[in-house]
Amino acid sequence: METPFFLINKEELEDNILSFESALKKIWPNSRIAYSVKTNSLPWLLKHLKTQNVIAEVVSDEEYELALLCGYKEEEIVFNGPIKGKAAFLDSINKNSIVNIDSQHELEVFKSNIKESKGNIGVRVNIDTSIFESNDIGYIEDGFRFGFSDENDELSNAIEIIRFGDMNNRIGLHFHCNSVTRSLSVYRKLAEYAKFIIEKYNISPSFIDIGGGFFGGVEGKPTGTDYITAIHEVLKNTVNIETTMLIVEPGSAIIGSAVEFHTSVIDTKDNDRTRIVTTDGSRINIDPLWSKKNYTYRIEKNTEARIKLEKQVICGYTCMDHDRIMSLLDENILSIGDRLIYEKVGAYTMTFGGPFIRYFPDVYVQNKNSLDLVRKRMKVRDYYDIHTK
Ligand SMILES: Cc1ncc(COP(=O)(O)O)c(C=O)c1O
Numbered sequence: 414m415e416t417p418f419f420l421i422n423k424e425e426l427e428d429n430i431l432s433f434e435s436a437l438k439k440i441w442p443n444s445r446i447a448y449s450v451k452t453n454s455l456p457w458l459l460k461h462l463k464t465q466n467v468i469a470e471v472v473s474d475e476e477y478e479l480a481l482l483c484g485y486k487e488e489e490i491v492f493n494g495p496i497k498g499k500a501a502f503l504d505s506i507n508k509n510s511i512v513n514i515d516s517q518h519e520l521e522v523f524k525s526n527i528k529e530s531k532g533n534i535g536v537r538v539n540i541d542t543s544i545f546e547s548n549d550i551g552y553i554e555d556g557f558r559f560g561f562s563d564e565n566d567e568l569s570n571a572i573e574i575i576r577f578g579d580m581n582n583r584i585g586l587h588f589h590c591n592s593v594t595r596s597l598s599v600y601r602k603l604a605e606y607a608k609f610i611i612e613k614y615n616i617s618p619s620f621i622d623i624g625g626g627f628f629g630g631v632e633g634k635p636t637g638t639d640y641i642t643a644i645h646e647v648l649k650n651t652v653n654i655e656t657t658m659l660i661v662e663p664g665s666a667i668i669g670s671a672v673e674f675h676t677s678v679i680d681t682k683d684n685d686r687t688r689i690v691t692t693d694g695s696r697i698n699i700d701p702l703w704s705k706k707n708y709t710y711r712i713e714k715n716t717e718a719r720i721k722l723e724k725q726v727i728c729g730y731t732c733m734d735h736d737r738i739m740s741l742l743d744e745n746i747l748s749i750g751d752r753l754i755y756e757k758v759g760a761y762t763m764t765f766g767g768p769f770i771r772y773f774p775d776v777y778v779q780n781k782n783s784l785d786l787v788r789k790r791m792k793v794r795d796y797y798d799i800h801t802k
Contacts, residue, residue: 416677416752417694418775419457419763422469423786424669429629430465430636433663440638440645444745445661447511449625450476453672455776457787461481470662474501477510487610491622491660493587494535495559497517506530511660513537513587513622515559520571525800527578532619534578535585536561536571538610544602549594557590561623563610572614578753585620586610589662595628597635597643611651618652622660631665631757665760674699674761678751680704688725690747695729696736698774699758701766708739713752720746727753731770763788772796 430446437444447470448462454476459469469480472494477503480490487508495516497505501527505512510589513535514520523534537560542553552558562568576582588607592599603623611618623644628634644659676694683689695705721743729736734780738755741747763776772791779785 414432414775415775416675417698417775418675418790419758419788420473420673420675421668421759421776421778422671422673423461423778423780425630426458426461426668427465429663429667429671430462430467431665432629433641433661434466434637436638436641437634437661440641441654441659443655443657443663447622447660447662448667449479449662449664450480450631452760453668453762454479456483457776457778458668459485463489467667470664471626472496472500477501477505490534491662493589495660503527506534509533511535511585511620511622513585514571514575517520517567524574524579528579530575531580533577533583534574534618535587535618535622536568537587537589538563538568538606540588540603540606542605544769545592546598546616549596549602550592551598553592556766559589563613568610569614572616573768574642583619583659584616586616586618586623587622589623589625592626595626595634598637599626600624600640600643600648604644608647608651614641618657618659620660621648622651625662625664627661627663627666628741629663637663655669656731668759670757670759672757672763674755674758675760676753676755678747678749678753680749681725681747687720688746689728690725690737690741691728692753693730693731693771694755694774695731695736695766695769695771696738697729697766697769698730699738699755699760699766709756709760710739711756712747712753713754714745715749715750715752716748718746718748721744768796 433446446467448467449470461561463484469485470491471477471480487510489584493513499522511533515537538561539557539562542556556721573579575584588603607621627640658796678690680691681695698753725741727738773792776788778787
């Protein structure tokens with residue numbers, strides 16, 4: 414197969430789903446897995462997850478429409494984020510999507526237009542950063558961006574408006590935050606904060622929606638069962654798990670570990686300090702935020718040469734000097750045609766990095782006995798058409 418390409422391991426993908434599904438079935442059966450579409454919005458993936466009884470979590474009108482296009486019904490979509498368009502927002506409420514209100518603007522639209530929602534509306538709570546260990550999260554000083562704060566009047570006002578607009582005075586609560594460590598203690602703290610809010614406002618939530626931000630399919634790290642157990646332990650005496658649905662929104666935990674990116678060495682040379690290895694994959698493909706420090710990778714060599722080099726700087730195809738993916742230390746010398754395969758790169762990669770200099774690469778799915786091409790590499794004509802119509 415011609416590089417560069419992404420390869421999705423279907424079995425691993427399904428194991429990752431199962432890890433959450435089996436834990437939820439056992440611990441909190443009244444629950445849903447809402448896959449975070451932004452994490453990897455490949456249509457094949459969205460359609461496949463739908464067949465696995467997973468619903469979609471979206472954060473824009475575009476993602477909402479994409480989920481519909483991939484076969485999700487409105488009631489199988491969780492609509493989050495502060496940038497919902499008015500028409501899509503109202504439509505999603507009327508058609509029974511689960512909608513978490515995140516901005517003052519949405520609250521105003523809700524108040525003026527909705528009289529009888531049906532337990533499908535939640536409020537995103539702005540979580541007080543002081544509840545966490547400082548090494549677990551960022552933004553301690555300025556607080557999180559999303560949701561309504563309990564520390565001022567914003568949360569109480571939002572709760573009042575949403576409950577008033579519901580036919581049974583019900584409301585859901587949404588508690589996602591990004592953490593640095595994805596550790597279990599983050600979810601314990603989140604659940605404790607949920608408990609505090611539920612008791613303070615005397616709510617019997619229609620749903621509790623927690624995270625995103627889990628590990629999945631990574632050896633030595635917490636599993637679906639660990640996270641769900643931790644959340645349940647804290648909340649089991651606070652809510653009735655038969656009438657309060659638990660929603661989890663894994664993205665990375667579902668697709669991250671199931672994807673590889675295959676690249677080839679296209680050139681090697683020395684400057685006066687080091688060995689430069691140019692490959693046909695770029696950081697744009699696997700690290701569009703330019704923040705990763707290291708990768709799980711393997712090398713498939715074309716030749717038998719086994720000379721070790723102290724340092725080889727692995728670079729991408731772009732003409733940006735900082736498109737340096739990683740430095741290999743004390744590894745066998747790489748030659749043209751050797752393959753470098755990056756593992757566990759399914760999250761925030763293949764649909765995130767844009768077409769730049771070269772365009773989107775192929776994506777294959779590895780089944781037990783077959784290999785399917787599910788995204789054809791983007792052609793120049795495709796690129797041209799997008800930008801001229
Ligand atoms: C609201 C929400 N849910 C779920 C996710 C998915 O997070 P991850 O891909 O880390 O699991 C995110 C990511 O930022 C998010 O903002």
